[in-house]
Amino acid sequence: MGCTTSTSRVAESPQAELNPPPAGDRPGLGWWTAGAVRAGKLVAGLSRWAGRGSGSIIGGRVTLALDPSALRRLAAGRRVVLVSGTNGKTTTSHMLAAALSTLGEVAHNASGSNMADGAVAALSDRPDARWAVLEVDELHLASVARRCDPAAVVLLNLTRDQLDRAAEVRKTAAAIGAALTTLPGTTVFANADDPMTVWAAGHAAGPVVWAGAGSEWRADSLTCPRCGRLLVEVSTRWQCGCGLARPEPSWWLDGDLVRGADSATPLSLGLPGAVNRANALMALAAAHHELVTPARASDAISRLSSVAGRYAAVTRGPHTLRLLLAKNPAGWAATLSMLDTPRPLVVAVNAREADGRDTSWLWDVDFGALGERPIAAAGEHAADVGVRLSYAGLDHHTDPDPLVALDRLPAGEVDVVANYTAFFALQQRLGADR
């Protein structure tokens, strides 16, 4: 199916297709699934009691082990919206959950446990919620979507990340596209400015709503995802000789305004950066599909000032830290513009399984743009960061322990940019130290 034709299939009247199930009218779980859910919650509770995190992953795993159909049964009868893509999943899902919470209870994997087990835990925790907003790892979107039969899928962007796991960006896009072909009842909200996302969403059997969310990182789709030829770009429009082209968005940003077909809504975000305006755009479009007006959604979103610990200010001794998560070149490209000069900076990088074992991506980050400021290289792969900074011509000091690295920075405000496991490890320690 040609992607350019999909705009015509935009749902014209979401009201017509929306029929939120009344509470108590959902199919029952059945005694076996209900037991599996209880067992999962028990284990999650024990895990929390033992101080081993939120317990959502282990709890969800136990439930799924006892009843592999648990996700399908827990999702049945709810309005499920899945949020996926390489960057912005957690923030966008928090925004969307805030918007949908104006309607009623929302089940949400707020901590960012974004595989099937995290989805199961979120749905188990809120058995009566009519809506569910689930952020889903892009490599697991196909399998979760097939089981959830979602009302909508929000697809933010697809760029290089953890290539040791994903092998190729294009393969990830192809797997998502294949899943979307099997979901005729799902409306897809997709970023019109990212060719890889457009190619994936273009496979959808259901309607696609395009949003002009922009793309600060284009290095993974300079060639056509469909045929491999060079894409031609004029201003923000891109196209290929094979017919793949930027679809006309029905939602777009105009400065701090979100514009839709018949609305212009001011954003007043507590979260920094152009990338969060783009995330808000996607959240407003998807919320509109669930009958939340853009004005109401924008108001709910404006109250977020941190998301799962990201953007949060934490005081530690003489330092006030702002914690940011960036785990790949596209995420860093978006983060660089948030780092005020000349605020000191800690860059913490690990290379565990959840981070991707290969640190090569550090070389696609434009560290030279940081300019003169006190910088610390930290994390289990502090040496990789340090070598990268040296080649970017940046003076720095290095210590694998981010808090030791921090101690050598001047007092006052400090930005900390960490990748996945480095971020959570630091968050946990700061929580304990406070």
Add this chain to the structure above:
Amino acid sequence: MGTDSTITIGLLLPDVLGTYSDSGNATVLAQRLRWRGIPAEVLRCTAAQPPPTGCDIYLLGGGEDTAQLFAASWLRSHRTLCRALDTSGVTLAVCAGLQILGHTMADADGRDHPGAGLLDITTRPRRRRAIGNIVTECHLPGVGQLCGFENHRGATTLGSAARPLGLVVSGVGNGDRPFGRAGAEGVVNDRIIGTYLHGPVLARNPALADYILARATGADLPPIELPDQAALRDTYL
């Protein structure tokens, strides 16, 4: 070396063969020259431009399968560039960049596609993708052990006119040997060094970077002490 003292580094197709961050090799080479007071210039040559042919060093990186086939046909359509790689300068080609310099490479369906034919190698798909850290013993004089990250599905077989770049210590490498036998990694001839190592390879292995720079400048280069470099190598070796 060109008529003036500036060393030119031609970074070929960073837009098509940039997925695995091998463009960092250009950063490493240029910076190591500048630190020694030698002017360096990186020419980023994207697919839409006519490629430069008078560079001292050429670099090719890794890319996705579809992009790789595009890169192979791009290279074959630029005969002057192929001649330049064959007869002048020094070339470092990584992963897909290595494969497209060979005679043929097969896609996932087993169909053969022609490469530039500058290296006596052919590449077939492996059953399983080779992913992970890799260490090799490099055959180039003075280079020693190489560490890097491999992420490829190619099994590359060397012809009689090709020599391997090194011997695999841990990891897969060219992956054309039966399971359990120490295999070859990469390929080298008079002017071209091919390898599967990302990292980027020159960031993790400054000795290989300096080997290339010594070839390109014809000069004896003083060593560079870089903070964190020893700790980085300790992480991987």
